[in-house]
Amino acid sequence: MKKDEATTIKAWSGIRAENYGKLIRETTTSEDQFWAGEILRRAPEKDVLRVLDVGTGPGYFTILLSKLGHDVTGIDVTPDMISVAKKNSEGLNLDFRVMNADELSFEDNTFDLIVSRVVTWTIPNMIDCYREWRRVLAPGGRILVFDSNFRSRFFDPAEERRIREIARKEAAGCEGVYTGFVGYHIREAYWEGRPMIGTPRPEWDRNALIKLRFKDITIDEQIYREPDPRQRICPVFAITATKPSPEEEADLLIEEHWDGMGACCGAYASAAIETGRSDEYVESIGSHIAGTDILDVGCGCGLVSVALAKRGYRVTGVDCSSVMLEEADRCASENGCEVAFTKANAYLLPFPDSSFDTVVCRNSFWFFRDPGKVLKEMHRVLRTGGSLVITDNEWMNDLDAAGARYVHHNTGELGSIRVNLGYAGYEIIDDVLFRLPQNKGDYTGYLRDALSGLFSETEVTGGYRDPAVHPKLRDLVKHPFIATAKK
Known part of the structure; x- marks a missing residue:
């Protein structure tokens, strides 16, 4: 005793x-x-x-x-x-x-x-x-x-x-x-x-x-x-x-991860907006944008949302990270833009059916635990004739664990900032990432099949060059793609 x-x-x-x-x-x-x-x-x-x-x-x-x-x-x-x-x-x-x-x-x-x-x-x-x-x-x-x-x-x-x-x-x-x-x-x-x-x-x-x-x-x-x-x-x-639940715990860890990346991603978004890389990104997807009401899913620190708002679109940005959204608000304010940023789960978007003309998602889709459910939600909130635009990369399939970690955390210095702020170390979030559906097997093949089951005029094209990616990181983006669809 x-x-x-x-x-x-x-x-x-x-x-x-x-x-x-x-x-x-x-x-x-x-x-x-x-x-x-x-x-x-x-x-x-x-x-x-x-x-x-x-x-x-x-x-x-x-x-x-x-x-x-x-x-x-x-x-x-x-x-x-x-x-x-x-x-x-x-x-x-x-x-x-x-x-x-x-x-x-x-x-x-x-x-x-x-x-x-x-x-x-x-x-x-x-x-x-x-x-x-x-x-x-x-x-x-x-x-x-x-x-x-x-x-x-x-x-x-x-x-x-x-x-x-x-x-x-x-x-x-x-x-x-x-x-x-x-x-x-x-x-x-x-x-x-x-x-x-x-x-x-x-x-x-x-x-x-x-x-x-x-x-x-x-x-x-x-x-x-x-x-x-x-x-x-x-x-x-x-x-x-x-x-x-195990799924909810994975979401909590992902949210914590992005909270920890807030300072780094906020600086990255500000630089992309200031140098015009974010504007170039909007131009690269411009032919796929329909209407004026746009939802940016996984908006992060507002890199895409702010660039769209600067062009006169009515933009709503959603993200799981409160810290990211605070950085997004700062970016919008500094650029004189009005964007409705909301903390929300992509699996249950807090909007009525048929609310948006276009849904965009840049470099966030690979992080979703249940991508099929997210696509159904995107389809639900789109108006008939509306467009879906997803740009991403086969991050975890392209690289071994060490390389994926390097890409995902940008640089050793930025990764150190994140850890020193008190957030989870690499081994925790990387364990989650390698278990996500999009990070196993054929990501683009999965997306083609999933989109064709919900949308019309679907297309997944490899070799897409994302202008918003920092020049120092472009050589590490091995298999970028753009996926588009119509409701």
Whole structure:
């Protein structure tokens, strides 16, 4: 048994477990309704949730959610707590187990929801717990943590004064004989050994969950909307985070990659606009442009969008990277152009059917995880008679891994800038890239077949020379092509 584990068991055993169990047994119907609402409004939408209650203590959440029809397992490292939980749930036949929060004996992808109530502040290795919880969550599953910054008064003088003021007011009229705040000022060896005490939360949790590649991380700083006597000292916050599917995780890594490339690509776009290379690109595809409303998919830092807007087209640019879009806004502003830039997923474009006359996509299509779905979305938002223009290169098929990395990251110097900014190293994003459909096999052949199944007048032509490519990189673009089609 780990030393920290033994310390925790000792701290929460015996009379403390019994008293905590009594407190839970005395909860009211309104309290049950409150907690059920707080949990279920943040939980995945399923009729029957597979739930793990971590640090179940006397079993409150396990009992509550089980009575609502969900399949719940409650775990706690303290045997006395599990004994109390079983006593509290007599007749319900619930699943309670003695188990450590960072060493779960469950298979991967077992649960839809992991809940924890006022427990994580006691855990000495929360990053390991979050990692383990992620493992046993099914894709789309969520963690939901309720906790508080206990003992924060020892680290924040303003907080200590606030609590002292509350204590003084409640003791007034009692001639100082008042037990509600007895011990609030006392140091204890147990909490001195808890790393989460004194750690700024929930900010720390947000950062840890980002590091572990959760998505949709939300924080509610205080869940009680009305004054509650139990929240005078330590307001309870809520943290929710979702485990992405493998496909969603790939998208998150791609988004992170382009966020990291924002500064480099922003400079590249500015230079292309300033030197006229972006204008030359628009001229090279000009015969394929229809109408005036243009959608630039994977617009990046606005190299194409700005060049089109300068010619009077009404341009909308979409990209998965917020950083890229900020750079695109800057490029448009510096060139006196109006472009509607929107963060969007190319697999689900946020526009009505038949919104655009032309859809363009430059050097982005090879990055799409589901290219067929993207083509269907492009087809959907095009008007009848509208044009699709894709220019790209068989990047990963042309080169070995080292060469592809060199091309994709432009130069060693720019790649170093990206890594030094704190984004994922090459090995992470390159692993994703080599698994994308367009980067295996016959890219242009795939595109010919896919386009002919949706569009008319389709053509995929090799040897296209992209004028916007920097002269130093042109020799590395071995198999460029242009693909065009009509709706």
